[in-house]
Amino acid sequence: MKGTTVTAAAAAAVLLAVGPAAAQGIFVGHLADYTGATSDVGKPYGEGVADALAYVNQHGGINGKKIEFETVDYSYEIPRAIATYKKWLGGQKPAAIQGWGTGDTEALVTFVAKDEIPYFSASYSGHLTDPTGKNKHGAKPAPYNFFYGPSYTDGCRALVQWAAADAKQKGIASPKFVHMGDNHPYPNAPKAACGEYAKEMGFGIVPPIQYSLKPGDFKAQCLSLKESGANYAFLANTGGSTISLLKSCETVGVDVQFMGNVWAMDENALKAAGDAANGTVFVVGAAAWDSDAPGMKTVREISKISDPSGNQYRAVHYMRGICSVFYMRDAMVAADKAGGVNGPNVKKAMESMKDHVPAELQGVCIPSTWTAEDHRGTTKVFIYRANSKDGKQSIEKIGEAEIERKPEWLGW
Amino acid sequence: MASTSSAMIPCGQFKTSYRTDTTIFPTPVSRWLVIAGIVLLCVAPLTGWLSKYQLNLLIQIGYYGIAALGLNILVGFTGQISLGHAAFFGFGAFASAWLSNDWGVPVFWSIPLAGVMTTLVGLLFGIPAARIKGLYLAIATFAAQFILEDFFARANWFTGGSSGTLAQSFSLFGWAIDDDRSYFYVVLAWLVLMYVLGTNLLRTRDGRAFVAVRDHYLSAEVMGVGLTWYRVLSFGISAFYAGIGGALFGHYLGFVSAEAFTLLLSIQFLGMIIIGGLGSVMGTLLGTAFMVLLPETIGFLSQSLGDVFPALTTGLAFVKEGAIGLVIVLFLIFEPEGLAHRWHLIKAYWKLYPFSY
Secondary structure, X not given: OOXXXXXXXXXXXXXXXOOOOOOOOEEEEEEEOOOOOOHHHHHHHHHXXXXXXXXXXXXXXXXXXXXXXXXXXXXXXXXXXXHHHHHHHHOOOOOEEEOOOHHHHHHHHHHHHHHOOOEEOOOOOHHHOOOOOOOOOXXXXXXXXXXXXXXXXXXXXXXXXXXXXXXXXXXXXXXEEEEEEOOOHHHHOOHHHHHHHHHHOOOXXXXXXXXXXXXXXXXXXXXXXXXXXXXEEEEOOOHHHHHHHHHHHHHHOOOOEEEEOOOOOOHHHHHHHHHHHOOOEEEEXXXXXXXXXXXXXXXXXXXXXXOOOOOOOOOHHHHHHXXXXXXXXXXXXXXXXXXXXXXXXXXHHHHOOOOEOOHHHOOOEOOEOOOOOOOOOOOEEEEEEEEEEOOEEEEEEEEEEEOOOOHHHOOO | XXXXXXXXXOOOOOOOOHHHHOOXXXXXXXXHXXXXXXXXXXXXXXXXXXXHHHHHHHHHHHHHHHHHHHHHHHHXXXXXXXXXXXXXXXXXXXXXXXXXXXXXXXXXXXXXXXXXXXXXXXXXXXHHHHOOOHHHHHHHHHHHHHHHHHHHHHOHHHHOHHHOEEOOOEEEOOEEEOXXXXXXXXXXXXXXXXXXXXXXXXXXXXXHHHHHHHHOHHHHHHOOOOHHHHXXXXXXXXXXXXXXXXXXXXXXXOEEOHHHOOHHHHHHHHHHHHHHOOOOHHHHHHHXXXXXXXHHHHHHXXXXXXXXXXXXXXXXXHHHHHHHXXXXXHHHHHOOOOHHHHHXXXXXXXXXXXXXO
16 A cells, blocks of 8 residues: 555656647647558558648748647557547647548547547548538447548448459359458458448359468468358458468469558558569559649659658658648638638538648549548548569559449448 | 444444445445535636646546546456556547548547447446356457457548547537547546446446456356356446547547557556556546656656766666656556555555554
8 A cells, every 4th residue: 555655656756748739720630550460561651741741831831830749659459549549638639630541530520529629630531531420320420530542341342342243254154252351340341331332243252261360371261252152352451461361362372352451552562572462453542643733743752851862762641641631731721721720610611621632642543522421521432453574573453443422322 | 324424434334225335425425525526627728727738637537547447347357357448538539539430420429329339348348257257368358459449440430540530529519629628528427427326337237247257256146047158248348438538539529530549558558457446436537647647757856867878868768668667667566456455555544544554
């Protein structure tokens, strides 16, 4: 019992100087995963967000006001994300947050709604798209959640459409579809909705196969995949575990068309997986690094913030991080003109965007529309294919899909 | 009695009853110091001395300290071992959230009820202790960790599955306690209650039986102590503490998810009680405070180091993790009996000053 006194004294003595300093200007919290299970894709995206925020500050900020931001690496651990959120709320009072994963974003939905903090996640979970809670699928209302890009479910639907056409072309009479991913909120997000859609499109549904978000030996999963007789496998994890899976499946000799969601494949993963990744199709939500869109000039300037030489190749996720920040900036500028950068004003500004593309990023970000009823920013999906032959890798755009905005799909 | 009328302990042993022998506070001063310490803790948040960050750390020490005491009862007093303490901690958190969300039980009651539910689970997973000991028991409790962790990720009805579940905030007579300052009092009240209970448990017949099982199980059995019963009971009590600590954690964070309760946390609980002192109630709290504050202190120091030597900034994360490990190793070498023992040495030094020998 006497320890109580000692504890208090020790705590007070050691930590007197550690409390967070109150911020001036507009504070934006930035949650990133640089060391956790999804760090392989968290790094390029997080760098995109941090570079873009610094770039915005160098070029006028929010009508002259600087954005103060703090990047916190939460290692993809939900409790750490929530603790960080609480810390920010108690200290700097963020005007907005640039977040990361599905688990933490969905956990924070009710918090940010109560505290009126616009939350721009890198999670494109369909559950975050219904601001009013009218959906019939049990998703909580997410009035303050925004994300740039097609939802996971819409991405998966686009791949299913592509697969249906592919099956027709190849003459597969009754193609089978399988969802593969970890038992974690992020891979689970599109599972039910996309499976339902695949069924509608005439696919036979094979029971989902589980493989960890952390890279490992997945030969057992590949053998189950082989035995299941699936023709099309949707990979719902991130790049790191995709590499292991593709390599394991190559060893086992699986002949299945792999389809990666927006975080499952990129140039880094392709390079690491090599020929095992050849032919994998995947979702992309913005222009790629070697695109010649006019907005890429700005992207290259932004990239110089963390890479002054300008030589570094940036994976596809980097561009989406930049887009996320620039939509937030445009909303903040509008909110500032409308009376101040606060939660309700930024939300209103976001919800009045119609086919909007940030001025400097023409051709990079997909035109996006948010309304007070519908937070599906865009339903356009770019489909790319990964090519790898004789040690040479490339990604190539093979199609585009526009998914219908069906009201019954909201929040799913 | 002479010993209670004076502030000092008289030289020599003058105890004439078991009551005086097992007293919690050997002198009135020690009693008043503890009461003053609790009063100080009650007043501290009101004065604004503590920043939110410091308050948060104290709350962490509170709920971890409760759970760690449970493990110390199991490991330090009964001589068993558990690698599944984090799973019980998690079970308490989920149980309390489940009771308040799905059954409408007020959080005030769901916390103790979650403790009771966790006790039942602890009794169940303690059954192997009836037959096996030592490293084999460690691996058997390891199974509890695995089974419960997987259960958390799949039992949608109970835990919300892999997405986790929201935990409501504590409320008392319609007054919602949703900020750190008021929640601090909830944790403090539970901490005091659980530590008083724990201290008293060890002065009872059952408490002495625990120690007998630890010190020499054969002699204990010969003397009529039911080994199976006390070993399993010890698991139950330990799980009760873990459940209460976990429930407090869940309602503090407002959200419970399976990934918070890994084997690493189980090991950290063991670290807390080993550093604090096995078989010491006060040491448990000291050890918990040590384990919670160490990363923060070293993080702060390495941050300051980075300000002085900017070239080090990129290596700071590594310096931090490395330093934490180093401090723990050095600590175990130079103070193997834990912080409680060091505290006694410091006390003895001042008591005998200047004639210590």
